[in-house]
Amino acid sequence: EDLRVDGRGCEDYRCAEVETDVVSNTSGSARVKLGETDILVGIKAEMGTPKLEKPDEGYLEFFVDCSSNSPELEGRGGEELGTDIANTLYRVFSCENSVDLKSLCINPKEHCWVLYVDVLLLECGGNIFDAISIAVKAALFNTRIPKVRVLEDEEGTKEIELSDDPYDCIRLNVDEVPCIVTLSKIGYRHVVDATLQEEACSLASLLISVTSKGAITSMKKVGKGSLDPESIFEMMETGQRVGKSLHIALQKILDEEETLGTSRSKVGFLG
C-alpha cells in the first residue's frame, strides 16, 4: 500500500516553494523551501584563469555552509557535512555537458568566468540533497553574467571591456543540469523525499542525479545498511521517473516566474 505517515505516496514530494533573485548582490540566487527544509543558493561570477587541463572552459566552485542550522553544526561540526555535500555536488556536475563550460571562456588559457556557488543550509527538515540541487538549478537559471569584449592593442596587450548596459548579459542554459533524487530504503519499500523521522528509520539511501531527459549522471549510496542489487535497479527506475517529473515541475515554475518579470512582488525573507 502506498501510504506514508503524512498521507503521501512513496513517490510524492512535499509541497515546494521556489523563488529566484532573492539576494541582490549576487549574479544569481534562489531560495527553495521543501516542507521544513530551507536552502539558499547564491552564485557569483568572477574572472579567473582557466584550469591547466581545460584551457578553453570556465568552471564551477561549490561551497556549502551548514552553520545556521543548529548549535552542534556551528564551526567545526558543520564542516564535515558541508564538505560531504560539496563533494557530492562536484560529482553531480562533473558530467561533461551538464553546464556549457565553453560559454564561460573569455580568453583561452588566460581568462574565464568562474562561478562560485555558495549553498546555505538554513533549516534541515530531511532530504537536503534534493532541495540543494533544485536550488542550484534555479540559481543557475537566474544567473546573469555580464558580457565582456576582449580588445587587443597593437602591442598585443589584451584589455577586457565590460559592456555599459547592465542588462546586457549572458544566461546559462540549464536544460542539461541534473537534479538529485534521494531514495531512502525503509523496510522493503523505498520512498522519495524523506522527512527527518523517515530518514531516522532508513538504513540506506541512494542518491541519483537525473537530467530532465532521464539520463543518470551519477549515483551514490549513503547509509550504514546494505542494498540488494535488484532493489538498486528498482530504485534507479523510480529515480528516473521521479526526476523527470521534478524537472518538468521546476522548469514550469521557473518559466512562470520569468514571465511575471518585474511585476512579481518579491517575498524574500519577510513573507
Next chain:
Amino acid sequence: MAAVTMRLPAVRAPLDSSAPRGGEKHLVAPGDTITTDTGYMRGHGTYVEDDRLIASVAGVVERVNKLVCVRALKARYNGEIGDIVVGRITEVQQKRWKVETNSRLDSVLLLSSINLPGGELRRKSAEDELAMRDYLQEGDLISAEVQSIFSDGAVSLHTRSLKYGKLAQGVLVQVSPSLVKRQKTHFHDLPCGASVILGNNGFIWIYPTPEQKDDEAGGYTTNLEPVPLSDREVISRLRNCIVALVTHKMMLFDTSILYCYEASLPHQIKDILKPEVTEEIVLEARQRLLDLEG
C-alpha cells in the same frame, strides 16, 4: 505516478482572529517593558533593569495582585501532579527508568511505581530489578501519570493503572506543551475510528482503537500485527489535522481535533499540509468552535 508540486511563495497574512474572548491579552516579546511601576513583584519570565520591569521571554503577561509574570508560548514542559504524559525511555538504571518528556530534566519512572505484566501486585524483588529490561527498554514509548515532583523540578511518573503502560503501534506528534488544553481526561476514542492520547507534555499519540479492552494485559503486550489501510488513513489524516492546528497555534483538545478532521474530509490526506488548505480547514474548525461556545 510521482506528484511534484512547486509554487512561487506568496505572502501569507496571519489568520485574522475573531473578537478577543475574555478581554485583550497583553502580549510581550523579550525586551519589551511590561510596566515602569516599581510596586510590583517580579515573577518568572521577567527581570528588572533601570526601574523598569522587562520581559525575558515571548508570551502573555499574567498578573495576580502584585505578582507579574510572563507565561511563555514555547517552553519546556513543567510537570504538575496528576498530568498525563507520553514519554520515551532513554536509560535503564538500577531501580528506575529515565524517561524523556520534553522537560528541562529527564523524568524518572521508579521500579516501585509500575504495574507488573499480568497485573500482579507484589513487592519488587532483586530479580525484578535484573529483569527490568524485559519490561521496558530504551526507545520504548509509555503513557504515564505524574506522581510527584522532585525539588530540582524533575518529575516522577507512575503507571499504576491499567490504562497506562507501553504503547504499541501508532504515530507520535510532538507539539509545544502550551497548546494542549487541560481537561478531565486525556484519553479519547474519536468516532472516526482512531484513539488519541493528548499528553500534557506536548507528545500526542494517535493509535488505532483496540477492538476489545483486555484487562489481563497489564499494559505490556505489544500488538505488532499490521494495521489495516483504512485505520492508517484515519491516523494519517488526524496527524495532518493536528499539525495544521499547531501551525495556526490553536489549542488542542478532542473537540477541536474532531472538527478539524471533519473539515478536512473533502480534501486528500496529503493536501491538508498545503498552506491554503490548512487555512481553510482551521478557519472552519475555529468557526464551529465559536458557534459551540456562543
